[in-house]
Amino acid sequence: MFRTALRNVLAHKARLLMTVLAVMLGVAFVSGTLVFTDTFGNAYKNKSAKSFDHVSVAITSNSSYSGDSQGGPKQKPELTEALLKKAGELPGADSAIGSVSGFTALADKDGKLVGGEWGTTGANYFPGKGGKDPRYDFTEGAAPKSAGQIALDSRTAGRTGYTVGDTVRLSTDGPVRTAKVSGVFDTDEGSVVAGGSLVLFDNKTAFKALNKNQYDEIDVKAAAGASEAALEKSVEKILPKESSTMTGGELKAQQDSMIEEQTSSMSQVLLIFAGIALFVGIFIIANTFTMLVAQRTKELALMRAVGASRRQVTRSVLIEAFLVGVIAAVTGFALGIGVAVGLESLMNSAGASLPDGPLVIAPTTILVALLIGVVVTMLAAWLPGRRAAKIPPVAAMNSVHATPTMRGLVVRNTIGSVIVALGAVMLFMKDNYVKSGGAGVMLVGVIVLTPLLSRPFIAASAPLLKPFGVTGKLSRLNSLRNPRRTASTAAALMIGLTLITAMTVVATSMSSAINKMAAGSMKADYSVSMANFQPLTPEVREKLDKLPDVEATSPLRSTYGKTGGTYSTVSGVDPKTFDRLVGLDFTGGSAAGLKTGGALIDTDIAKEQGLKAGDTFPLEFDDDGKKVRLKVSGVYEGNEMLGGVFAPTSVVDPHLTKVVDKQVLVKMKGGASDKAEDAIVKALGENPAITVQDKDAISNAVAGAINMMLNMLYGLLAMAVLIAVLGVINTLAMSVFERKHEIGMLRAIGLDRAKVKQMVRLEAVIISLFGAVLGIGLGLFMGWVAGGTISNSVSTYSMEIPLGRIVIFLGIAALVGVLAAMWPARSAAKLNPLMAIKAE
Numbered sequence: 001m002f003r004t005a006l007r008n009v010l011a012h013k014a015r016l017l018m019t020v021l022a023v024m025l026g027v028a029f030v031s032g033t034l035v036f037t038d039t040f041g042n043a044y045k046n047k048s049a050k051s052f053d054h055v056s057v058a059i060t061s062n063s064s065y066s067g068d069s070q071g072g073p074k075q076k077p078e079l080t081e082a083l084l085k086k087a088g089e090l091p092g093a094d095s096a097i098g099s100v101s102g103f104t105a106l107a108d109k110d111g112k113l114v115g116g117e118w119g120t121t122g123a124n125y126f127p128g129k130g131g132k133d134p135r136y137d138f139t140e141g142a143a144p145k146s147a148g149q150i151a152l153d154s155r156t157a158g159r160t161g162y163t164v165g166d167t168v169r170l171s172t173d174g175p176v177r178t179a180k181v182s183g184v185f186d187t188d189e190g191s192v193v194a195g196g197s198l199v200l201f202d203n204k205t206a207f208k209a210l211n212k213n214q215y216d217e218i219d220v221k222a223a224a225g226a227s228e229a230a231l232e233k234s235v236e237k238i239l240p241k242e243s244s245t246m247t248g249g250e251l252k253a254q255q256d257s258m259i260e261e262q263t264s265s266m267s268q269v270l271l272i273f274a275g276i277a278l279f280v281g282i283f284i285i286a287n288t289f290t291m292l293v294a295q296r297t298k299e300l301a302l303m304r305a306v307g308a309s310r311r312q313v314t315r316s317v318l319i320e321a322f323l324v325g326v327i328a329a330v331t332g333f334a335l336g337i338g339v340a341v342g343l344e345s346l347m348n349s350a351g352a353s354l355p356d357g358p359l360v361i362a363p364t365t366i367l368v369a370l371l372i373g374v375v376v377t378m379l380a381a382w383l384p385g386r387r388a389a390k391i392p393p394v395a396a397m398n399s400v401h402a403t404p405t406m407r408g409l410v411v412r413n414t415i416g417s418v419i420v421a422l423g424a425v426m427l428f429m430k431d432n433y434v435k436s437g438g439a440g441v442m443l444v445g446v447i448v449l450t451p452l453l454s455r456p457f458i459a460a461s462a463p464l465l466k467p468f469g470v471t472g473k474l475s476r477l478n479s480l481r482n483p484r485r486t487a488s489t490a491a492a493l494m495i496g497l498t499l500i501t502a503m504t505v506v507a508t509s510m511s512s513a514i515n516k517m518a519a520g521s522m523k524a525d526y527s528v529s530m531a532n533f534q535p536l537t538p539e540v541r542e543k544l545d546k547l548p549d550v551e552a553t554s555p556l557r558s559t560y561g562k563t564g565g566t567y568s569t570v571s572g573v574d575p576k577t578f579d580r581l582v583g584l585d586f587t588g589g590s591a592a593g594l595k596t597g598g599a600l601i602d603t604d605i606a607k608e609q610g611l612k613a614g615d616t617f618p619l620e621f622d623d624d625g626k627k628v629r630l631k632v633s634g635v636y637e638g639n640e641m642l643g644g645v646f647a648p649t650s651v652v653d654p655h656l657t658k659v660v661d662k663q664v665l666v667k668m669k670g671g672a673s674d675k676a677e678d679a680i681v682k683a684l685g686e687n688p689a690i691t692v693q694d695k696d697a698i699s700n701a702v703a704g705a706i707n708m709m710l711n712m713l714y715g716l717l718a719m720a721v722l723i724a725v726l727g728v729i730n731t732l733a734m735s736v737f738e739r740k741h742e743i744g745m746l747r748a749i750g751l752d753r754a755k756v757k758q759m760v761r762l763e764a765v766i767i768s769l770f771g772a773v774l775g776i777g778l779g780l781f782m783g784w785v786a787g788g789t790i791s792n793s794v795s796t797y798s799m800e801i802p803l804g805r806i807v808i809f810l811g812i813a814a815l816v817g818v819l820a821a822m823w824p825a826r827s828a829a830k831l832n833p834l835m836a837i838k839a840e
Helices: 002-011 013-046 081-088 154-160 203-209 228-236 248-295 297-305 310-349 363-390 406-427 432-448 450-460 462-468 470-481 483-521 539-545 591-596 603-609 649-655 674-683 695-702 704-738 740-748 753-790 803-820 822-829 833-838
Strands: 057-061 093-099 101-103 120-125 137-141 149-153 167-171 177-186 197-202 217-222 243-247 526-530 550-563 566-573 586-589 599-602 616-621 627-636 645-648 663-668 690-693
Touching: 013 310, 013 363, 057 228, 057 248, 081 093, 081 217, 093 120, 120 203, 149 154, 149 167, 154 177, 154 197, 197 203, 217 228, 228 243, 243 248, 297 310, 297 363, 310 363, 406 432, 406 450, 432 450, 432 483, 432 753, 450 462, 450 470, 450 483, 450 753, 462 470, 462 753, 470 483, 470 753, 483 695, 483 753, 483 803, 526 674, 539 550, 539 663, 539 674, 550 649, 566 603, 566 649, 586 603, 591 599, 591 627, 591 645, 599 603, 603 627, 627 649, 645 649, 674 690, 704 753, 704 803, 704 822, 740 753, 740 833, 753 803, 753 822, 803 822
Parallel strands: 120 197, 149 177, 566 645, 599 627
Antiparallel strands: 057 217, 057 243, 093 217, 101 120, 137 177, 149 197, 167 177, 526 663, 526 690, 550 566, 550 616, 550 663, 586 627, 599 645, 616 627
C-alpha cells in the first residue's frame, strides 16, 4: 500500500501540484503570521529592555523624590557622589557607575522631533574605570566633555544625517539649547533599537540639563571571582535609609516581568490572528483534499475490488497525505518567512511605524508549521478517504466521483442552525464578553450554514447572468452542483472580509467619535503642550499673549481633588476666555459663573453627589489637602477629552505645589492656518520639545494608536484575502480537472473556447461575490456588536458604515474572481474535446 500511495503521488503530477499548493499556502499563511507576530512582539518587548551586563548590584532610591519640571518637593539626596565612591571601593567591587536619564527632545535638520514614537531620552556619560562608560561603545568621535557637546546613538545619527562636528538643537525642560555632536555610539538600549533616540551629556551637564540632584541609580560591578550575593551584603552596609539594592539577575527578572505585563494585551491580539490564520489554512487544505479524494473514488473502489480492505484504502490515502504534507510544510514554512518579511516592509511603508527588530523564528513556529502541514493534511484526507472506503466497490465504479449526499447536508444545516440560535441567545445577555462570544458563535454557525446559504444567493444572481446566455446558466448550475465545494471555497474569502469589514467599521466609527470630541468641545484653534506630556511653564502663555494675531488664550492647570466622595481631575482655567476656547454641552447653568469664582462640574459628578447649578460643594485638593467651597455655575456633559471640575486659576493656583500648565489653548484672529502655526512655533523658539496641534492634529494623535493597530491588522487580514484568492484558483483548477468529460462534451456540441473561458470566469465571480457579500454582511454585524460595547465607555461613539470602502471590497471580490479564473479558464479552453470525452 505504501508503494501504491507513492506511485499515486508521482503519477498524477498536476494533482500533486494542486494539493501541494493548497497545503503550502495554508502553512505559509499560518507560519508567516506567527513569524510576523513573534518578530513584532519581540521588538515591542525589546523597546523597554536594557542590558544588565555591567550590573552586579544596583542601588536605587525608594523616596518620593521629584525634582523635575512637575515641581514636586526635592528630597535630601541619597544616591550621591560620596555614596558612589564608597560603593566602588567596597571589597569585591570592580567598579561603580552612576546613571541619570530624562526626557530630551532632539530636533532633526528640518526642526522636527526625532524618535518621538518610541522615546526621546537623554542620559549621562559616566567616565568610570579607565575613563570609559561600559554602556556605550563609540564608533565615531569621542564622549562629550563639556556643556556645549553631546553624543548621539548611531541609529539616530543615521536617520537624521548628523555627523561629528554638526550643531544640533535640543530641549530638556523648555528652553532650546544648541550643542555640537562630539561622537556617535552604539547601544543596546531597547527604546533606541525600537526607533527612539538617545542623547548623551557629560556627567556634570546631565545633572543640570535633566534637573537632577542625585543619581537615579548606582550600578556596582563585581570583581572577577567575587560573588554577587557577598557584594550585595557589603553594599547594604553603606545604604542610606530610603534606598534598596537588587542584583543584576533580579533586575533582569523584574524587567522581564514588567515587559511581559506591558505587552500581554498586544500578544493576545496577535495570537488571535495567528488562530485565524490557522483556521483559514485548515479550510483550504481540507477543501482541496475533499475534492481530491472525491475525484479518486473510482480508483479507490478498484483497489477495494481487487482485495484491499477499507482500512488499507484509508491508510493509502493517509500515506499520500503524509508525503504531500511533509513536502508542502517545508516549502510553506520558507514561503511564510518571506511573507512575514514582506508584510513588515509593507506596513512600515504604509506608515504603521513598527518598532525595529530582528526576524524571530521560534521553534514553536517550526513545530506548528510541520503539524499543520502533516497532521492537518492527514486529518483533512482521513475524513473523505474513510467516506470513500465505505462506498461499495461496484457502486463507486459507476461514477467518476462521489456526489455529496443530502443526508450529510441536512445534518450540517441542522448543526449550523443550532449554533446560530445559540449565538443569537448570547447576544441578548448583559455581559459584554458574553455578547462578543455570541457574535463569534454566530460567525461559526454561518460558516457551517454556507452550503445552505449559497443556493438562494446563486439563484438570486440569475438575472445578472442572463445576458451571458448559455455560459451564464452553466456557470450558475456548476456553482450549485456541489454546495459544499462552493461554500468551502467562498469561506476563506468570507472570513477575511468579515474581519476587514468589522475592523473598518469600528475604526471609522471610533475616528468619527474622536473627531466629534475634538471638534465639538474645542473652539480654540491650537493646543500647545510638551511633547512628553510634562507640564509647561507659565512663560509659554505669556509669550503667546504677546503675538499680535492671538485673540485669546487660556491655560489648563491640571491637578486632582475630591468632591464629596468623588475623585476627579481639577483644571484651573482663565475665567475670562475659557468659554471662547472650549465648547461644553451644558445640561444646566453656563460658563459665565467662572468669572465670579464659580466652578463647572461634569454630569457624572453632579449625579453622584446630587448637585445642580446654583448648589455649593466642598472641593479637597490633593496637593495640599486643603478644602474650599465652590458654587456650581454649570453642569456639562463630559467625555474622554474633557471632564471633572473646571475652576478659575485664582482658585486652583494657591493649592498647587508649583504653578505649571498642562497645556495652553490658543485662538487666532484669522483662525488656524500654516502662517498662524508658524508664528506660534517661532514665538516659542522653534522648540522640538513643544508640540503645537490644531483640531485635526489632536484627533490624529489620539487615533494614532488605533490607526497603527488597524494597519497591522489590515496587513494580517490581507494575507487571508490573498490566500482566499489562491484558494479560489486551486478550487477552480480542481473543478476543471474533475469536469474534463463534461467540458469535452460541451466543446463537442459547439461551445467554443471563448465561451468555455467565460463560463469558468463567471463561476469564479459568483463564488467570490458570494463570499464577499456574506463576509461584508457578517462584518457589519460584528462591527455593530463591537460598537455596542464601545459606546458604553465612549459617549460620542455611533456606528458609521463606510459605504465607499464596502463598494471597493465588492469590486475587489469581483476582480478576485476574474483573476482567479484566468489559469483554470485557460486550461479548460485548451482541452482537446475528443481526449476530454475519453477521460474518466
